[in-house]
Amino acid sequence: MLAGSCLCGGVRYEITGALTGALSCHCSMCRKAHGAAFRSRAGVRTSDFRWREGEELVTWYETSAGTHRGFCRVCGTKLLSRFDFDPNWYGLPLGALDDDPGVKPRRHVFVAYKAPWFEISDGLPRHQELPG
Amino acid sequence: MIRGSCLCGEVRFEISGALSDASHCHCSMCRKAHGAAFGTYAAANAADFRVVSGANRIARYRSSAGIVRTFCARCGSSLHGFDESKPEVVDVPLGVLDDDPGVRPDRHIFVGSKAPWYEITDRLPQHAEYPPRGD
Numbered sequence: 001m002l003a004g005s006c007l008c009g010g011v012r013y014e015i016t017g018a019l020t021g022a023l024s025c026h027c028s029m030c031r032k033a034h035g036a037a038f039r040s041r042a043g044v045r046t047s048d049f050r051w052r053e054g055e056e057l058v059t060w061y062e063t064s065a066g067t068h069r070g071f072c073r074v075c076g077t078k079l080l081s082r083f084d085f086d087p088n089w090y091g092l093p094l095g096a097l098d099d100d101p102g103v104k105p106r107r108h109v110f111v112a113y114k115a116p117w118f119e120i121s122d123g124l125p126r127h128q129e130l131p132g
Numbered sequence: 133m134i135r136g137s138c139l140c141g142e143v144r145f146e147i148s149g150a151l152s153d154a155s156h157c158h159c160s161m162c163r164k165a166h167g168a169a170f171g172t173y174a175a176a177n178a179a180d181f182r183v184v185s186g187a188n189r190i191a192r193y194r195s196s197a198g199i200v201r202t203f204c205a206r207c208g209s210s211l212h213g214f215d216e217s218k219p220e221v222v223d224v225p226l227g228v229l230d231d232d233p234g235v236r237p238d239r240h241i242f243v244g245s246k247a248p249w250y251e252i253t254d255r256l257p258q259h260a261e262y263p264p265r266g267d
Contacts, residue, residue, distance in 0.1 A: 035210030076203030078167030093167035
């Protein structure tokens with residue numbers, strides 16, 4: 001069981017089951033949405049994810065066709081992405097987890113769009129875009 | 133002029149003058165608010181910072197005493213922050229800038245609170261908490 005929550009504590013979720021495919025995304029949408037150097041995320045099965053508190057506080061914004069990013073409307077914490085074209089998986093930003101997910105990002109994607117002020121210094125694979 | 137905007141484009145701001153004191157912050161509040169491994173902020177003079185559009189979309193959250201974080205109420209992008217006891221400074225998250233900020237982060241702060249799933253692999257100085265500039 002993994003727990004996650006927003007900064008104000010109004011929204012809480014829990015995850016049973018494994019996170020998969022952890023990566024760090026440097027695309028401009030992720031950088032904008034998070035206001036950060038990059039977004040680190042993993043996949044979680046929708047059947048393994050449950051809102052425990054505050055689901056009504058989650059505001060969804062459709063950032064590209066069929067992709068919705070959810071954040072807490074009180075504190076702005078970036079919480080979850082859902083996809084109209086794939087109802088079986090959510091995209092989970094790792095930053096809102098309260099527990100150690102036991103996985104680490106294994107690659108960088110969309111590095112062609114990387115922020116000019118951030119240098120990737122680890123040895124993980126780097127992909128110019130999103131490999132298949 | 134350095135421009136910034138949120139993901140949906142409703143909130144736009146600009147900074148005349150230089151940014152300074154850029155740091156990667158690994159505190160739990162930055163990780164939560166950004167939903168990211170760390171936040172990266174630089175300081176702007178408040179007199180140089182101007183919201184150009186979308187001011188009515190800017191939501192505020194006071195994450196600790198006197199510390200206000202803002203974000204776009206429509207798309208959720210993290211925007212500027214400030215310390216109410218230092219009204220002359222605006223903290224700008226570099227991730228929402230449209231232009232090169234000029235400055236580069238030169239340290240990691242609050243690494244004592246770092247995410248267990250992120251390893252710092254660069255050679256910048258690491259501080260367990262928040263050291264004053266000049267240390």
